[in-house]
Amino acid sequence: MSGLYIHIPFCEKKCIYCSFYSIESFANKNRFLDALHREIAQSGEIPPVKEEREEVRTIFFGGGTPSMLSPDEMSAILDSLRAAHTVVGDAEITMECNPGALNRDWLEGYREGGINRLSFGVQSFHDDELQFLSRIHTAAEAEENIRLVRDVFDNVSLDMIFALPGQTPERWHYNLERAVDLGTDHISAYSLIFEEGTPLNAMRLKGKVNPAPNDLEADMYEETVQFLARHGLEQYETSNYAKAGYACRHNIGYWERKSYTGYGPSAHSFARRGVLGKRWANVSSLNAYLESIESGGSPVIMREELTSEQGMEEIVMLGLRYRGINLYDFKEAVGEELTSVAPERVEWLLKEGFAQLDEDSLRLTAKGSIFADRFALEIIEATERSRQLSSI
């Protein structure tokens, strides 16, 4: 079982916080589509024969803004994917889109072409917050588009951002209320990250904006978990909430470290072997991507076999954000039990009520889930220290 990710590298306007690869020019769209079809047909990084490739259960169109492509263009990409891979009949097929430029005809066209899940980048229902994030839409346009999307699609997710500079808990609560009132099935709610290289981070470095204080961010996070649970959207990953049956199968594949193949500029791929495997990544430049494929070459610029250390890091980082660290996978990657290499960290997490330990996993409690990334780093460091000591 595996997933496919297709990166569509176009955006109408770049948002100040975004570190994903995308460009504002649409000039090379047709060249991009030709190159993408070629890449899908010729990928040399996975078994060359379709029958030897893993069955595909999920497809995710991300970016960028995939909804800048027409339904016919999206359907043609899906045809290429089906020609190159065995896609199961009930595959989850998600497309990311942005409020502002959607219409009913195109939405129906996407659905008829096979897309069955829409992930909608809304971020906020306050106009001033949207302007700060340099989003292209207003809150009213987002609401109107969500109603339209809900008319056409049964499975709709909203992306939201909290802990914006100056945002109060009341204003975040209003955003959550609007999302719930509009009948969303799934919400991804992330705190604002000041990613290196983004205009937002440059503003922070110049002292023009300040990140929200940690305790305020923690309060907003707790409110998110509780408010959404009261409205039937249970937390199933640190930043993701869904009604029963609506958890995102594609993203679960990432967290469970299933194999996936990425196509398009900047797309990453992973072929799992045991608890380790092979990773590769395409070049993060449309021009370089086009040149490599048009000259008969490969857009892949990074290939690596995971070391046991990298495997351990992934098992811990991804596990703690989802269903817990899989203790069998950890032992296979490290060669020792988690409770042997990081006994003090594990004991402390259990004593403080941040985690629970059972036969199969170490998983965070609701109280511990906000600190998933921090606890993961602590366990990784403790494991690495223990391995260094044992190698002396």
Ligand code: SF4
């Ligand atoms: S629309 Fe999405 S992908 Fe495009 S710049 Fe904004 S956040 Fe990034």
